[in-house]
Amino acid sequence: MANSPSSKKRARQAERRTEVNKARRSRIRTFLRKVEEAITGGDQAAAAEALKSAQPEVMRGVTKGVLHKNTxxxxxxxxxxxxxxMGA
Known part of the structure; x- marks a missing residue:
């Protein structure tokens, strides 16, 4: 348990960051799931469009530290x- 004022503050900050990161990860997963659903649905145009919208969201996760760049x-x-x- 945090005892000093600075460690208590760090615990609060970590809690807030965890919530933000959790929301960000969930948002990224949603975008990826839309691409997956379009692929399984067999609609290449929809899959390409979903991928186009998912790409910046995934890379934003990298800049925010939620995902590793290689992942x-x-x-x-x-x-x-x-x-x-799908087009082939």
Missing amino acids: ASRKISRLSSRVKA
């Missing part, structure tokens, strides 16, 4: 290759 790049790369394969 985000891997997710985007795999989704884009799946969307691309």
Whole structure:
């Protein structure tokens, strides 16, 4: 348990950050799920559009420290290759 005033403040800050990061992660997952649903639905145009809107959201997660850069790049790369394969 936090005892000093500074450690109590840090605990409060960590709590707030956790909430913000949780919301951000949830938002990113929602965008990725929309791409997945469009891919499974077989609609390439919708999947491409969903991917286009998901990309900046995922990369914003990187700049905010929610995701690692390589993780985000891997997710985007795999989704884009799946969307691309739908046209073939």
